[in-house]
Amino acid sequence: MEIKTLGCCLLLLLSLLATPSFSQLGSEALSESDQTTVDPDLELTLSPEPHTTTIPQGKDKDKENEKEPTPLTHEPNNNEEPDVEPTQDTEEKESYIENAEEPDVEPTEHTKENESDNHGEPDVETTSTPKEKESTPTPKESEMCSYKCASEPTPKLANPRLEGAYKALRALKKSIYSDPNGFTSNWEGPDVCSYKGVFCAKSLDNANILVVAGVDLNHGDIAGHLPSEIGYLVDISLLHLNSNRFCGIIPNEIKNLKLLYELDVSNNRFVGSFPEVVLELPQLKYLDLRYNDFEGELPSGLFDKPLDAIFLNNNRFHSTIPENIGNSPASVIVMANNHLYGCIPASIGKMAGKLDEFVVSYNELSGCLPEEITMLNTTKVFDISNNKFMGDLPQGMEHMKSIEVLNIGNNKFRSKVSKTVCTLPNLKNFTCSYNFFDAQDPECMINALPGVAIDGRKNCLPREPNQRPEKECRIALSKKVDCNAGCRPPTYSHSPKLDQPKKETPQTPTPHKPTVSRRLLRPILPRHHLLL
DSSP states (O other): OHHHHHHHHHHHHHHHHHHHHHHHHHHHHHHHOTTSOOOHHHHHHHSOOTTTOOSOOHHHHHHHHHHTHHHHHOOTTGGGOTTSOOOSGGGSHHHHHHHTTOTTSOOOHHHHHHHHHHTSOSOOOOSSOHHHHHHSOOHHHHHHHHHHHHTOOOOOOSSHHHHHHHHHHHHHHHTEEEOTTOTTTTOOSSOGGGSTTEEEEEOSSOTTSEEEEEEEOTTOOOEEEOOGGGGGOTTOSEEEOOSSEEEEOOOGGGGGOTTOOEEEOOSSEEEEEOOGGGGGOTTOOEEEOOSSEEEEOOOGGGGTSOOSEEEOOSSEEOOOOOGGGGGOOOSEEEOOSSOOEEOOOGGGGGGTTTOOEEEOOSSEEEEOOOGGGGGOTTOOEEEOOSSEEEEOOOTTGGGOTTOSEEEOOSSEEEEEEOHHHHTOTTOOEEEOOSSEEEEEOGGGSTTSSTTOEEEOOSSOOTTOSSOOOHHHHHHHHTSOOOOTTTTSOOOOSSSOOTTSOOOSSOOOOOOOOOOHHHHHHSOOOOOOOOOO
């Protein structure tokens, strides 16, 4: 009986020992067919848990056990961590897919169980150190950061008008080719009121908002051009660009500057015809275009515009003086150093009481002076030197009582220099040199009057030093004076007599426009040197 019991125990022990080898055989059979689908129930019955198998199977069996998880997991990225032995839970596909997004982090059993329960939720604990990940962002995250920084919008300014001014000034700076003195070096950021040369003030129509009221870049030696965005400076009352190297043309968008009072673009390199767009500025009073390369005709609308100062000197204008010059209320008109030809229109007499300075020197103007100039009783500077005026001085010049500087030098005037001119009450400088005057009153002799500088050189005055040769005077004075150039009709064959009745208030004759044929007969001289 005891022998039978012992035999049964041995048989039971042998069957238990044979069970692992049978499972190993089943595992080897499964590893040979990678494409065969494993039944989950069969897998649970055939594959013993690693922790319950305690009997060693030898070196060959251990190698086989190390290779067993590979065919069951079907994971392509297991080669990335060859030194880590995967557990049974890593064989599940769902757990690996959830962890595949972070291949550099080694998961533990605890994190895998949480991942399988949470189905890939982002709040999963890992064994990696979070601080190391934050301190070394991936290149993808860095690219995203730089893109956000580049796409940040421009800070919003206090009001839309400042935003428009910011846009205009930024475009102006981009249009600058050279700024050797760094005049616009601080033109950065949205605080336009801190820019050098930019002035802000309260808006005229709303005292609660601040606007850009003026731009002054005078003497900056800046090279560039004016962009069309200049039209966004709708609140400026002055634009000063004097003494720079701006080139090109004045953009049409400047007409949007409805409050512009002063426009000074002198001493630059602007070109083209007269910028008539500036005549559309309703508040403009001061216009300075001198020392540029503007050319062509002067528009008649220039003198219908209520300007106070007109500076056009040192350009390339080739034009007559428009007949409506007398319509201008300007106190200063300077058109020297151009190619102006023709006569001074008689309408200039309408500027009596308004015109303070009239300068047209260094041009090609001709004809006789209109008597209407004697009506300019408030004019202080009258300079018509270096032209081709001829004939005698008009009667009634004693009415020009405000004259301080009278320059008629380098023309073809003749006859007598009267004391009515030399004794004007405010006269300080009288230049009549390089003409053909052949007589003068004693009051007009050099050093005759204290406080009055008189220059009478190179005339035909007898017994005066430094005069023209007698032969040259005889030839010039023998020619008949023709005032039919459009300034005034030829009333006299020679200089008018001073003993004739004076006109208390000269009447303005109807302007006489010269014919085309006469204009074509006038010689056009090459451009002279710039002396102003």
